[in-house]
């Protein structure tokens with residue numbers, strides 16, 4: 001399977017909750033035709049299916065915690081295989097959330113050529129998530145869970161950025177700006193590949 005996708009570009013999209021990962025990925029899909037795989041969306045689809053596994057995942061996500069690594073990696077891998085023949089690039093959004101996830105991904109799937117680090121201030125992320133929570137229906141877009149997700153982001157996910165910085169593939173994107181201005185930075189990074 002790793003063979004099948006070996007020619008496709010793999011881009012990790014990393015940033016705090018509410019930093020704008022999903023928003024930017026949608027725009028990349030429109031402009032570049034890449035395949036967008038959000039670990040959170042894949043997990044929410046499993047929850048929506050009503051399966052026993054979905055129920056367990058829902059309980060974890062509602063608390064703002066990370067689901068087990070194998071579960072999320074298997075889901076991403078299956079989704080990549082399903083698109084392998086038609087995809088020239090993959091946006092892996094919301095993964096890796098800890099260094100170990102990155103290491104396992106590389107063992108089982110392949111190496112990323114770029115990490116887009118979507119950077120916004122904590123205050124900005126909270127504000128955006130509270131606003132998103134008015135309409136998202138997401139069980140984790142509430143004040144208490146947002147705080148836990150932010151804490152976990154700084155503790156577990158920020159080290160991911162340092163890990164890939166040493167490899168020289170990190171592009172830091174200033175996500176405090178309006179969506180289109182954020183996207184011009186993203187597009188520049190992708191055009192340089």
Ligand SMILES: Nc1ncnc2c1ncn2[C@@H]1O[C@H](COP(=O)(O)OP(=O)(O)O)[C@@H](O)[C@H]1O
Pocket residue numbers: 015016017018019020021022023024128129131132175176177178179182
């Ligand atoms: N550059 C931006 N400026 C203002 N609001 C933004 C910007 N990027 C995203 N948002 C808003 O912030 C919220 C979170 O964005 P989203 O893309 O869902 O983030 P993530 O996937 O990183 O959690 C959404 O409601 C989105 O519309």
Ligand SMILES: Nc1ncnc2c1ncn2[C@H]1C[C@H](O)[C@@H](COP(=O)(O)OP(=O)(O)O)O1
Pocket residue numbers: 015016017018021022038039040041043061064065066067068069072093094095096097101140149
């Ligand atoms: N790579 C991953 N490993 C473990 N849990 C994950 C995960 N990606 C998502 N989750 C779980 C825990 C998250 O708090 C929840 C929502 O994730 P998300 O939709 O990516 O959030 P956001 O886009 O707001 O950053 O799903």
Ligand SMILES: [Mg+2]
Pocket residue numbers: 021022038040094
């Ligand atoms: Mg998202």
